[in-house]
Structures are given as structure tokens and as C-alpha cells.
Amino acid sequence: MNSLLNLVIRHNKLFRRDRMLVFFSLLTVIIVILLYAIFIQKTQIDAIEQLVTATPDIKNMVNEWMVAGLLSIMTVTSTLAAYGIAIKDMETKVLADFLTAPITRAKLQLSYVINAFFIGFALSLFGLICCQLFLVAVGGEWFSPGKISMLLGVVILSVTLSSVFNLFFTLLVTTQTSFSTLSTIIGTSIGFLCGVYVPLGSVPEFVQKIIMLFPISHTTVLFREILMRESIDTVFKGNAEAASSYEVHFGVHYEWGSTLITNSYSLLFITLSIIVFTLLSLFLYSRLPKRF
Amino acid sequence: MNIYKAENELNKTKPIIDVQGLVKNYNTHQAVKGISFQVKRGSLFAFLGTNGAGKSTTIEILCTLLEKTSGTIKINGISLGTRKNNELIRKSIGIVFQQSLLDEKLSVKENILHRGRLYGFTKQELIENWHFVKQALHLEEIEHQQYETLSGGQKRRVDIARAIIHKPDILFLDEPTTGLDPQTRLFVWDTIKQLQKELNMTIFLTTHYMEEAAVADEIVIMKEGKIIAAGTPHSLKEHHASDQLSITFLEETIGRHLLLEKGLSFTMKNGIFTINVPSTLEALQLLKEWEPSIHAFEVIKGSMDDVFIRLNKEEIGDEQLIEFSHSAQ
Missing domain, CATH: 3.40.50.300 (P-loop containing nucleotide triphosphate hydrolases)
Incomplete structure (x- = not known):
């Protein structure tokens, strides 16, 4: 068997068998669900009902909004948790044992990245299925095949971005203690930086700019666009002004100044970010002392 | 080929x-x-x-x-x-x-x-x-x-x-x-x-x-x-550890006399005299000479422990010497 694939399988097994790792990778997601159930859903529905007449479709739309945020957060926390294996290997010197075999450090590092991608993809896929079941259970509809393929595309894009984004930060830490601090920081801030805890329109303008410049938040935007498009049309029934004001306030679309950021721009921004974080990580990796 | x-x-x-x-x-x-x-x-x-x-x-x-x-x-x-x-x-x-x-x-x-x-x-x-x-x-x-x-x-x-x-x-x-x-x-x-x-x-x-x-x-x-x-x-072991010779004499006073005569330093506990000898051969010579007065004996070969401790000590000794000569200047 190829030694790279062999390493990825090994990391994967370790992740799956470490219940704490799996749990913590889903912790932020659980927090989001709780926050949503307690108050986010209610305040949002109240706000929308002031714009249009109340219908059950509003609830579905708001649920989809939450699911979009959840999915993008999930790709980040799951890939990050997967890097926990790399940090543990480094701190406990398991890395040294690997390096006594005829493999290169680069290959070893690559195996952790691939593992993070697979873990992120698998958990996000699982999350997507759960979200679909949830949406249907509370009165929504099944996704159409077209919607599913678009969602899968964004999941892959989002997991790829998260893998390299987290790789960059993981390369900066060397101990499990500092890694858990990093996880806490990313896990806490990601909900704000993707405009999931608080809608984009409710934060000061400079914070809005920060969120719009945060590449991962663009995956949230794409998820929202795919999941909510039909519901928005139903809820606002051609009331273009109300729809547009809702979309901007809740981050279904970004508006930089008065320029509308289209989905194509979001896609481009995500792709560029993947390239930039890959290059940054490679640069950082080449500069790191060759420790084990 | x-x-x-x-x-x-x-x-x-x-x-x-x-x-x-x-x-x-x-x-x-x-x-x-x-x-x-x-x-x-x-x-x-x-x-x-x-x-x-x-x-x-x-x-x-x-x-x-x-x-x-x-x-x-x-x-x-x-x-x-x-x-x-x-x-x-x-x-x-x-x-x-x-x-x-x-x-x-x-x-x-x-x-x-x-x-x-x-x-x-x-x-x-x-x-x-x-x-x-x-x-x-x-x-x-x-x-x-x-x-x-x-x-x-x-x-x-x-x-x-x-x-x-x-x-x-x-x-x-x-x-x-x-x-x-x-x-x-x-x-x-x-x-x-x-x-x-x-x-x-x-x-x-x-x-x-x-x-x-x-x-x-x-x-x-x-x-x-x-x-x-x-x-x-x-x-x-040969170079860095000495053998230990333990002897019980028929009479303690005779033993003490024999050892002092040779000018050997020794320790004595419960009637057993212990001396360090550079090699087993030397131990044999001493034993032959004292044979009539000996009740029992034991030769313990120098161990790796002795070698290790001795070598580490020696080095420390040398260093102290160097330090001393430095401070003297």
C-alpha cells in the first residue's frame, strides 16, 4: 500500500477512535443549535414579520439560514480537530518514530492535511444529511438533485479552504496545550466571523467589513444563497425592496459600500484564499525548525 | 555478479x-x-x-x-x-x-x-x-x-x-x-x-x-x-576496576598483623577483612603466602559499575585540577 494512503488511514482511525476529538469537533455546532433554539430563531422571525405578512414559510427560511451557518462552521471545526492528531504526534515524539522509516517530512505533513480534508468532508456530509432531515422534520422540503450537487460543491470548496486555513494556524503551535487554546479561539470567533450568532446588519460597519474580508464567511454566503433562494422568493413574493434589504441585513449577499458582491466574486475570493493560505503554509513550513 | x-x-x-x-x-x-x-x-x-x-x-x-x-x-x-x-x-x-x-x-x-x-x-x-x-x-x-x-x-x-x-x-x-x-x-x-x-x-x-x-x-x-x-x-574492568579480596583469618589479630606488615589498607567488618587488589593474580599470590592462617576467602571481580563510577569520578577529579591551576594563575 502506498505509504501516504497508509498514513492517512492511520490518522483517520485515531480520530474516529478518540471520542473526545469527535465530540469537540462538534461542540461549536451544538452551541450554535442551542443558541438558535433559545433565541436567535425567535428574534429573527419577529424582525421579518415586521417586513412582510407572517406565514409558516418564514420559519422555514430562517431555519435554512441557520443550517447554512452551521454547515460552514462545521467544515472549520472538524478539519481543525483533525489536526489535533498531528500536534499530538509531534508532542509525544511519534513523529520521530515515523521519520525513522524511509518517508519524508513533507509527505508526513501532507498526510495530516489530506486526513483533515477527509474528516472535514465526512463530518460535513453527515452534518448536511442531519440538516436536511431537520428541515424536513420541521416542515421544509427535500433538496432537489440540483441543490444537492451545488451544496456538495460548496462543501468541498469550504472543506478545502478550512483545511489550508487551519493548517496555517496549526503550523504555528507545537504543544497540545497551545493547540487547545487555538481551537477555543477559532471555535469561539468563527460563529461571529461568519455572521451566524449575530446577523451582519446588526454589527457596526467596520466589523461588517472584517466579516466580509474573512474568507470562510463567503462559504456561509454561498450556502445561504443555495439553501434560501426559493424560500426568500416565497416569503417576499416579489417585494424586491424588502427582499433585498433582508438579504443584505442577514448576509445572504454582501454589499461592500454600495457595490453588490455577487456569488461569482465570493467563489473567486474563496479560491484565491485557498491559494494564498496554501502558499503561506508552505512558506511557514519551510521556515520551521525541523523538530519532531 | x-x-x-x-x-x-x-x-x-x-x-x-x-x-x-x-x-x-x-x-x-x-x-x-x-x-x-x-x-x-x-x-x-x-x-x-x-x-x-x-x-x-x-x-x-x-x-x-x-x-x-x-x-x-x-x-x-x-x-x-x-x-x-x-x-x-x-x-x-x-x-x-x-x-x-x-x-x-x-x-x-x-x-x-x-x-x-x-x-x-x-x-x-x-x-x-x-x-x-x-x-x-x-x-x-x-x-x-x-x-x-x-x-x-x-x-x-x-x-x-x-x-x-x-x-x-x-x-x-x-x-x-x-x-x-x-x-x-x-x-x-x-x-x-x-x-x-x-x-x-x-x-x-x-x-x-x-x-x-x-x-x-x-x-x-x-x-x-x-x-x-x-x-x-x-x-x-582490567584497566579501570580493581578486584576485591575478602578474607576471614583463623585469628583476627594475626590477620591484622599480616595486613599491616604488607602496608595494605583494609576495612574490617564482622571479622572479615576486605582489601582492594589490582588484579586477580595478585590476590592469588597474597592468598598463597597467607594460606596457613586463612579460614575462608572470596575474590570479587571488579564490576562494570566500578568502571563506570571510577571513570566518571576520575574525570571530575581532572577537571577540578584544571580549574585549580587556572585560579592559581
Whole structure:
């Protein structure tokens, strides 16, 4: 068997068998669900009902909004948790044992990245299925095949971005203690930086700019666009002004100044970010002392 | 073909490890100060030294984990240093580290196969090697157990199995028996000796237990980055440890008189006189001379412990001397 694939399988097994790792990778997601159930859903529905007449479709739309945020957060926390294996290997010197075999450090590092991608993809896929079941259970509809393929595309894009984004930060830490601090920081801030805890329109303008410049938040935007498009049309029934004001306030679309950021721009921004974080990580990796 | 064969024959007589002028600097600190030594193929080589002597640094360099500052190292005739050569060297060495480095959540078999696959074997070869190590280290009963559920001794067996899954020519063991109970230590030792004998594996060992070093073919003792003594256990004991002669005389007063007559310093406890003699032969001469007055006697050969403690003390003595002469100036 190829030694790279062999390493990825090994990391994967370790992740799956470490219940704490799996749990913590889903912790932020659980927090989001709780926050949503307690108050986010209610305040949002109240706000929308002031714009249009109340219908059950509003609830579905708001649920989809939450699911979009959840999915993008999930790709980040799951890939990050997967890097926990790399940090543990480094701190406990398991890395040294690997390096006594005829493999290169680069290959070893690559195996952790691939593992993070697979873990992120698998958990996000699982999350997507759960979200679909949830949406249907509370009165929504099944996704159409077209919607599913678009969602899968964004999941892959989002997991790829998260893998390299987290790789960059993981390369900066060397101990499990500092890694858990990093996880806490990313896990806490990601909900704000993707405009999931608080809608984009409710934060000061400079914070809005920060969120719009945060590449991962663009995956949230794409998820929202795919999941909510039909519901928005139903809820606002051609009331273009109300729809547009809702979309901007809740981050279904970004508006930089008065320029509308289209989905194509979001896609481009995500792709560029993947390239930039890959290059940054490679640069950082080449500069790191060759420790084990 | 013939040339290859001849070369192979030549390699057999060459040292399997050849270190010349090895230096390792960490920033301003020099951990290894230009050491040279050779290890014969198929031998059991012991590397001794107090903590911080530079043993682990040297082992890590030999195992291609750490870059040397200067000096030349040849392992199996291959010069250590370039990426390609290091990969070749890695295929011919196995390492048992001080601490266990296998995965707690994987079973014994999973652990060994996952590490074994890093050596580029075919499936068939790997399975053959697995059966070999399973048998050699008696892993049949624990092969499906999770590593974390094993006892300390079982873990060590699995660690050794992992280190030899690719049937290396050289097995490095960094304090392999530290923290093990006596029975397990014995088992680990039997295994190591068996591997050396049956597979003609070269064993490179560091240990804190002097009685373990005593069975080595060759010993090198390191202190503060330098080699302070090297040789077979026998020659080291000969040069650096004295024998102890304990005698019970028929009458204590006679014994005291005889010893004082010779001008020998001694200790006496419960009627047993103990003196240090430089060699066993001298002990024999004294015994012959005193035979009529002796009730019982015992000669205790100098141990590796004595050698180790003596050498470390001597060095400290020298340093103090140097410091003293410096301050005198």
C-alpha cells in the first residue's frame, strides 16, 4: 500500500477512535443549535414579520439560514480537530518514530492535511444529511438533485479552504496545550466571523467589513444563497425592496459600500484564499525548525 | 555478479557503523565534541554515559533524525547526510525509543502493520514479516488487543516488533529496559540476544544498567560529549576496576598483623577483612603466602559499575585540577 494512503488511514482511525476529538469537533455546532433554539430563531422571525405578512414559510427560511451557518462552521471545526492528531504526534515524539522509516517530512505533513480534508468532508456530509432531515422534520422540503450537487460543491470548496486555513494556524503551535487554546479561539470567533450568532446588519460597519474580508464567511454566503433562494422568493413574493434589504441585513449577499458582491466574486475570493493560505503554509513550513 | 559478491564479502568485514570526528552544536552549546568509534557487524555494542553525556544526541544523529554539525558517519557503507542516502540508511536500521511511541487506540497488529507499510513492502512481504515478528516476540495472544491495554513488558515487546518489522541490519535500543520489572527485563534481554544471534543483527544499545552493558562485545563510555573509555567489558574492568579480596583469618589479630606488615589498607567488618587488589593474580599470590592462617576467602571481580563510577569520578577529579591551576594563575 502506498505509504501516504497508509498514513492517512492511520490518522483517520485515531480520530474516529478518540471520542473526545469527535465530540469537540462538534461542540461549536451544538452551541450554535442551542443558541438558535433559545433565541436567535425567535428574534429573527419577529424582525421579518415586521417586513412582510407572517406565514409558516418564514420559519422555514430562517431555519435554512441557520443550517447554512452551521454547515460552514462545521467544515472549520472538524478539519481543525483533525489536526489535533498531528500536534499530538509531534508532542509525544511519534513523529520521530515515523521519520525513522524511509518517508519524508513533507509527505508526513501532507498526510495530516489530506486526513483533515477527509474528516472535514465526512463530518460535513453527515452534518448536511442531519440538516436536511431537520428541515424536513420541521416542515421544509427535500433538496432537489440540483441543490444537492451545488451544496456538495460548496462543501468541498469550504472543506478545502478550512483545511489550508487551519493548517496555517496549526503550523504555528507545537504543544497540545497551545493547540487547545487555538481551537477555543477559532471555535469561539468563527460563529461571529461568519455572521451566524449575530446577523451582519446588526454589527457596526467596520466589523461588517472584517466579516466580509474573512474568507470562510463567503462559504456561509454561498450556502445561504443555495439553501434560501426559493424560500426568500416565497416569503417576499416579489417585494424586491424588502427582499433585498433582508438579504443584505442577514448576509445572504454582501454589499461592500454600495457595490453588490455577487456569488461569482465570493467563489473567486474563496479560491484565491485557498491559494494564498496554501502558499503561506508552505512558506511557514519551510521556515520551521525541523523538530519532531 | 562476482564483483557484487566480492563487494558483499568485503562489506562483512568492514565496520557496520563508522563514526569519525562527529560534532553536534546546539546554538552555543556543544553536545558532542568530535567523537570517533566503530561498531563491528553482528556485535552487541553498548553506549554508556550519565544523563546529558551526549548519548541520545549521538543516537538521533545515527538514526538520521538530527543533523550533525560536522564529521563523517558511514552506516552499512553508506555515507549519512544526503536525503537519498538517509532513506537507504533508514531501511537498514530499527529503533526502540526510550518511551513507547505506538498508537494507544490501535491494536498490536494494526500498529505494526501501519508502521511496516512505510517501508515499501508488497502485501505478501509485509504479512511474512508480520508473522516473523509475531513469532519472535510472542505476540500471538495479544495481537488483537489495543496497545493501551497492554502491560509495560508487553508494550516493550511490541515496540521491539515494530522496530524489526523491516528486518533491519542494525537495531538501536535507547535504554530499552528502564522501568521494567526484573522478569520482563530478562525477557527483553533474551530477545535482544536471540535477534543478534539468529539474524546476525547488530545491536547498538544505551543503558543505565551496568550488568547489561557487561555482556556487550564492545563498550564506549561517553562523558560531556567526549568518549572517555572504550573497549571490551573485560579490558575495561582490567584497566579501570580493581578486584576485591575478602578474607576471614583463623585469628583476627594475626590477620591484622599480616595486613599491616604488607602496608595494605583494609576495612574490617564482622571479622572479615576486605582489601582492594589490582588484579586477580595478585590476590592469588597474597592468598598463597597467607594460606596457613586463612579460614575462608572470596575474590570479587571488579564490576562494570566500578568502571563506570571510577571513570566518571576520575574525570571530575581532572577537571577540578584544571580549574585549580587556572585560579592559581
